[in-house]
Amino acid sequence: xxxxxxxxxxxxxxxxxxxxxxxxxxxxxxxxxxxxxxxxxxxxxxxxxxxxxxxxxxxxxxxxxxxxxxxxxxxxxxxxxxxxxxxxxxxxxxxxxxxxxxxxxxxxxxxxxxxxxxxxxxxxxxxxxxxxxxxxxxxxxxxxxxxxxxxxxxxxxxxxxxxxxxxxxxxxxxxxxxxxxxxxxxxxxxxxxxxxxxxxxxxxxxxxxxxxxxxxxxxxxxxxxxxxxxxxxxxxxxxxxxxxxxxxxxxxxxxxxxxxxxxxxxxxxxxxxxxxxxxxxxxxxxxxxxxxxxxxxxxxxxxxxxxxxxxxxxxxxxxxxxxxxxxxxxxxxxxxxxxxxxxxxxxxxxxxxxxxxxxxxxxxxxxxxxxxxxxxxxxx
Amino acid sequence: xxxxxxxxxxxxxxxxxxxxxxxxxxxxxxxxxxxxxxxxxxxxxxxxxxxxxxxxxxxxxxxxxxxxxxxxxxxxxxxxxxxxxxxxxxxxxxxxxxxxxxxxxxxxxxxxxxxxxxxxxxxxxxxxxxxxxxxxxxxxxxxxxxxxxxxxxxxxxxxxxxxxxxxxxxxxxxxxxxxxxxxxxxxxxxxxxxxxxxxxxxxxxxxxxxxxxxxxxxxxxxxxxxxxxxxxxxxxxxxxxxxxxxxxxxxxxxxxxxxxxxxxxxxxxxxxxxxxxxxxxxxxxxxxxxxxxxxxxxxxxxxxxxxxxxxxxxxxxxxxxxxxxxxxxxxxxxxxxxxxxxxxxxxxxxxxxxxxxx
Amino acid sequence: xxxxxxxxxxxxxxxxxxxxxxxxxxxxxxxxxxxxxxxxxxxxxxxxxxxxxxxxxxxxxxxxxxxxxxxxxxxxxxxxxxxxxxxxxxxxxxxxxxxxxxxxxxxxxxxxxxxxxxxxxx
Numbered sequence: 079x080x081x082x083x084x085x086x087x088x089x090x091x092x093x094x095x096x097x098x099x100x101x102x103x104x105x106x107x108x109x110x111x112x113x114x115x116x117x118x119x120x121x122x123x124x125x126x127x128x129x130x131x132x133x134x135x136x137x138x139x140x141x142x143x144x145x146x147x148x149x150x151x152x153x154x155x156x157x158x159x160x161x162x163x164x165x166x167x168x169x170x171x172x173x174x175x176x177x178x179x180x181x182x183x184x185x186x187x188x189x190x191x192x193x194x195x196x197x198x199x200x201x202x203x204x205x206x207x208x209x210x211x212x213x214x215x216x217x218x219x220x221x222x223x224x225x226x227x228x229x230x231x232x233x234x235x236x237x238x239x240x241x242x243x244x245x246x247x248x249x250x251x252x253x254x255x256x257x258x259x260x261x262x263x264x265x266x267x268x269x270x271x272x273x274x275x276x277x278x279x280x281x282x283x284x285x286x287x288x289x290x291x292x293x294x295x296x297x298x299x300x301x302x303x304x305x306x307x308x309x310x311x312x313x314x315x316x317x318x319x320x321x322x323x324x325x326x327x328x329x330x331x332x333x334x335x336x337x338x339x340x341x342x343x344x345x346x347x348x349x350x351x352x353x354x355x356x357x358x359x360x361x362x363x364x365x366x367x368x369x370x371x372x373x374x375x376x377x378x379x380x381x382x383x384x385x386x387x388x389x390x391x392x393x394x395x396x397x398x399x400x401x402x403x404x405x406x407x408x409x410x411x412x413x414x415x416x417x418x419x420x421x422x423x424x425x426x427x428x429x430x431x432x433x434x435x436x437x438x439x440x441x442x443x444x445x446x447x448x449x450x451x452x453x454x455x456x457x458x
Numbered sequence: 459x460x461x462x463x464x465x466x467x468x469x470x471x472x473x474x475x476x477x478x479x480x481x482x483x484x485x486x487x488x489x490x491x492x493x494x495x496x497x498x499x500x501x502x503x504x505x506x507x508x509x510x511x512x513x514x515x516x517x518x519x520x521x522x523x524x525x526x527x528x529x530x531x532x533x534x535x536x537x538x539x540x541x542x543x544x545x546x547x548x549x550x551x552x553x554x555x556x557x558x559x560x561x562x563x564x565x566x567x568x569x570x571x572x573x574x575x576x577x578x579x580x581x582x583x584x585x586x587x588x589x590x591x592x593x594x595x596x597x598x599x600x601x602x603x604x605x606x607x608x609x610x611x612x613x614x615x616x617x618x619x620x621x622x623x624x625x626x627x628x629x630x631x632x633x634x635x636x637x638x639x640x641x642x643x644x645x646x647x648x649x650x651x652x653x654x655x656x657x658x659x660x661x662x663x664x665x666x667x668x669x670x671x672x673x674x675x676x677x678x679x680x681x682x683x684x685x686x687x688x689x690x691x692x693x694x695x696x697x698x699x700x701x702x703x704x705x706x707x708x709x710x711x712x713x714x715x716x717x718x719x720x721x722x723x724x725x726x727x728x729x730x731x732x733x734x735x736x737x738x739x740x741x742x743x744x745x746x747x748x749x750x751x752x753x754x755x756x757x758x759x760x761x762x763x764x765x766x767x768x769x770x771x772x773x774x775x776x777x778x779x780x781x782x783x784x785x786x787x788x789x790x791x792x793x794x795x796x797x798x799x800x801x802x803x804x805x806x807x808x809x810x811x812x813x814x815x816x
Numbered sequence: 817x818x819x820x821x822x823x824x825x826x827x828x829x830x831x832x833x834x835x836x837x838x839x840x841x842x843x844x845x846x847x848x849x850x851x852x853x854x855x856x857x858x859x860x861x862x863x864x865x866x867x868x869x870x871x872x873x874x875x876x877x878x879x880x881x882x883x884x885x886x887x888x889x890x891x892x893x894x895x896x897x898x899x900x901x902x903x904x905x906x907x908x909x910x911x912x913x914x915x916x917x918x919x920x921x922x923x924x925x926x927x928x929x930x931x932x933x934x935x936x937x938x
Contacts, residue, residue, distance in 0.1 A: 079735055079842035081822040081861055081878055088725075088797045090882075093889040113816040114818025121743075123800020139818075140816045165665075167866070168741075168812030181488060181809070192812060193665040194740065195867025197849065202665075220818055221815060223852055224868045227834075234833055272818045275863060275871040298818060300798055301885060327878040328863050328871045337852045337870065415808055416494060435803045669845040735842030741819045815819050815866055 081327070085299035086122075094304035095127040098311055105131040106314045107263050108307060109256065109399055111249055112218070112270035113140025113428075114298055120432045122300045124307075132311060135264055135399035136429040138252060138352060141216035142169050143397060143421040143428055145245050146351040150175040151383045153243055156212055156374060157188040163206060165199040166214040168192045172424050176386050196228035196242075203232065203240035212374045215242045220272040222246050222363060223337040226344040229365065229372045241374035244364055247350055249273050250281045251361035255352075257289040261400050266310045268296040268303070271325040276341075278333025282321045290319045297325040344369050353421055354387075354394030388412075393420035396429050403433035410434065488809020490537075493703050495809050516715070517636050518698060519563035521629060530565035532556055533624035541584065541618055544658045545673030548621055549591030551750060554678045555701070556625040557599045561680035562697040562753055564635045564687065565627030567599065572606040572623050577616035588619060599678035601625070633687055637715035639695040644784040645762035646722060647755045649682065649769050650675070650777040652705050653733040656747035666740060666813060670732050677751030682772040686755065689768045693761035698754050703807060706745040706792060708754055710806040714790045722782030722804075723795050741814035745794075746807055756784065820865035822873055823848070825858050839864060 110116060116136045119125055125134050138144050154175045157164035164180070171180045171192065184190040189209075193199055196213050203211035215225040225242060232240040253267055269282060274295045282293045292313035296306025306324045313320060323329055341363070350362025365373045390408040395401040403409050403422070413419040415431050422428035488495040505513065512520040519532035534555045541548045553570065560567040572592065576585065596603050603623075654675040661668050679699065687694060696716070700708035705727075713720045729737075729744045737744050751774060757765050762780060769775030792804045823839035828850060830836070837850040839862065846867070853869045856862050861873040 079738060079822065080824070081873055081875075082738065082842075084878075084882055086797060087885075088799060090885045090889065091798045094885065097888060112818045117816065121796070121802060122798050123796045123802050124798065126800035127798060142816060167815045169814045169816050171812055172809070191665055194813065194846075197867050198665050217815065218818075220820065220865055220870070223870065224849075224866045227849060227851065227868065231834060270818055272820045272863070272865060272870065275820070305881075305885070327874045327881060330871075334852055334870060336854060340852075415805070435805050670843060672844075732843035735844045738821050739841050739844055739846065 082299065085297070085301040087301065091127070091300045091304055094301065094308055098132065098304065098308050099129050101308070101312055101315055102129045102131050103315060105133070106265055106311060107133045107135050107399070108266045108268065108310050108314075109135040109137045109264040110268040110270075110296070110303075111137040111139040111252060112268075112273065112298075113143065114272070115139065115268060115270065115296065115303060116429070116432065118298050118300070118303060122303075124300060124303050127304070128307065132307065134307075136396075136432070137256070137264075137267075137399065138355060138397035139218070139249075139270060140169070140428065141167075141218075141221075141245070141247075142173050142424055143393065144247055144352045144355070145170070145173065145216050145421075146353050147176065147387055148351070148383065148385045149243070149245050150179075151177075151385050152375060152378075152380045153214055154178055154180065154183050155380050155383065156243065156378050157183045157190050158186065159188075159210075159378075161209055163189045163191060163202055163209050163211045164214070165191050165193045165196075165202065165211060167216070170214055170216060172418075173421055174418055174424065176384065196224050197231070200228050200232055200235075200237070200240060203237050204235070207239060209239060210377075211240050212378075213240070213242050215244045215246065218247055218249055218270065218273050219277045219341075220270070220275070222341055222345065223276055223334070226337075226340050229369055230340060230344060232372060233369065241372050241377045242365065243374040244345075245350070246345065246363035247352065248347075248361050248363065249277075250285060251358050252352070253282075253285055253293075254289070255355065255358045255361070256398055257285075257291065259398055259400070262398070264291075264399050266292040266314055267294070268306045268310065269293050269321075271295055271297040271302070271329060274323075274325070274329045274333065276334050276337050278331050278338075279321055279323060279329065280331055280333075286319045286321050292319055293321045295321070295323045295325050295329050297328065352397075354391070354397050356394070388419040391420035393422045393430070396422050403430040406430070490702070490810075493707060493807035493809055496702075497806075515636065515638075517563055518559040519565060519625075519627070521563070528629040530560050530563045530627045530629050531624065532559035532563070532627075533622065534559060535620065535622040537617065537620050538659065539617060540659075540662055541588065543662050543674060545655075546676040546750075547588055547591050548619060549588035550595045550676045552621040552623045553592050553595035553599060553601070553603075554676055554750060556623040557601055557678045557680055558699040558750075558753070560625050560627035561678075561683045562635070562699050563627075563629075564633040564697070565629045566684070567601050567625055567627040567680050570596065570601055570603045570623050570625040572603050572621060574606070574608045575616055575620040575622075576608065576610050577618050578610055578613040580616075580618050585619065588621075595678065599680055630687060632692060633694075634692065635694055635697050637696055637698065637712045638717075640712050640716035640718055640720075640756040640784050641695060641758075642718055642784050642786040643759050644695055644756045645759050645780055646709070646720065646782040646784065647757060647762065647765055647769070647778060647780050648700075648705065648728065649679070649753045649755070649775045650751070650779075651728045651730045651733065652700070652749055652752065653729055653737065653744035653747035655750040656704070657733050657736045657742075659748075660736065660740065660742075668736065668739065670736060672730070672732050672736060675749060675751035677774050679751065679753050679774065682769065682774045683753060685768050685772055686765055690757070690761040690764055693758040694755055694765070695758065696756035700749050700752060700754055702748050702810075704744070704746040704748055704811075705754065706743075706804045707806050709792045710804070712754075712756065713792055716784075717789055719785040719788040719790070720782060720792045721785055721795065722792070725795075725797050726779055726781045728777045728779045728781075741816075742811055745804060746811040759783075818865075820863045820870060822861050823864050825850070825856055825860050825862060825869075828858060837862075837869065839869070 345363035769778035
């Protein structure tokens, strides 16, 4: 595939890896915020190509990991109702709520459907006027334009049976929260390339300045990731804290103006709870007054949900990069991919699931001896 | 159900390891996905209940000792949606699926049964098309459908048409294959491109559909497998057709059954260009996508070259490739060497692979 | 929320409410909303996420990036002292792969560097 395959060239990848080895003289901790980047790093074994001194910390960059538990529980209640077609991206189907996940709701008779695009959900609403069609609108800024357009289109078509269950989260406040949290070990960030294709990267220089961290806008293919890491390490070694764009074939400084315009017409900023981390002020988007009619939370008026995280789960500490998955006491015991306690064990790029699969390389004694640094780390 | 019939709560205490089933008190779609959930249903529900030596082997077919010879027997149910897809229909799947299960067990498939569960309101014209497809597939495979059954369920209870086929075949003398027989040093060979069937289905699945030239690879493999066994005989230690759960699930199953490690080279996996593109679009990994016309062989190293030659000479094996080998390292695990030269563990899926946006 | 792939726009249509394109992703064609990329025309490449084109791919930049990568490889050969670089890498303060598998990956990187250099010297 053009503009994809070329950026997976193994020989060039090894060249870039060698470059990174050549410039690294000290240990560095770099966080990639985006789940798609985590997936690519693990799938391609990028972290294995890096010098041991460069540690990639997998950040809270995936809707699977950060959608608030309360919202998952509301989704489960809505999806279980007769007369509702609940549409979602595939990623969300196995995320554990307090009692169940969407898959189990489907098993009990809920009409839960995986779609590729929110526009598919709008079409379903058009074709099924006697049903309420709800779309689970999660994601970072990359997905928000799609969700915005879907609800904008539903409004223009006068659809009364379409609504959005919204949980959008924003990257820059997450970076600020991570850098501000006690015990933070992250020293640089790879900014999410596709988030930036929408938003541009004008939001990042103030962050780089305030927290003294290099931020490099990075793509997703192996060559893009290695190049982003290379530029980050060069800055770290030189004591820099600039914002660079290593994904310039797709990302511009100002981003996508048309998308940003519709986003401002449909959404407004709000405080958002990030699962495992807690409330980060002004870190999310919700439907604004013009579109509140399409908000599924209001349309369905769910109340009386008892939300409870497993007390054994330390997803939040993992998401912040405060602990490694193997340092969680439940890791590999009460919590495995087969029965996950928290979101980071669910999807294949959740840090805990990734570690579990890679970590089976390690012997049981080594995992047990991986150490526990939890006594003084606050649990959100 | 009559009122006086009480449904007792299952008593797990006599069965091994009841715990995992308690997580899912009802069946979920993942139980049919060919991954861990499905395996657990077998290990913790069916196997303990039905326990017998023929079943415990858990191969694709059961080997049965009768006075005067050995038979292989296999069964499969087909619930695919949609019923008609690019490259085939539930009819071809129903015949070829069971034929292939027998063939990869080292048997010559002979006779099939066919049972239909039809939904009230299902169009006869569609049924006729399915049945004709079955007849054609059976003729191509050289098997006869000798017995069957039909039941009808009420509208709303059956997705149109479900088919179950069971088949018997004669075990070839001197051939002993099984998932537990792979040994360190064995070469892993796949008979052609992976992911075609699963992506052909995806291309017509509501909510995910796309336009492409991808067609299901559904085919009867008994002729090709017979060629391989005729050429190298017992140098083939294990064979399987990687259906639901894809190549990854099959290789994991054999690694676990044989207590060995399996290593594959991602750069050598044969994947059609369009199948790869469709997987990129939906965020799927071809190693987990279903196949219906491919076989995986675990072969003694000295016979690998010949196996490849035989496969490439057969119309269904033209794109056969050597993709890896068996090791005594990382036992019970499948490891892939990525195009970058790094290693990644490829686990068995939990349920079914879902499209992702992340 | 980052799975977005490049595709080539084959046709564009407008149903009054929304601008849609037929986009070809390596032989797989989907209808994609082009409302966010008014500058994209037939023949252009664009990045698509969940059915929406988000950005036009700047092909000249893409080619330049790849050319830069390739040049890096050749420059490396000329500057060398790989031995120095690997010796430095070898004096790690700690390994994050207790089983040594990173060491194996690094070994492979070293070996392939050695092979490349050797073949160029011939």
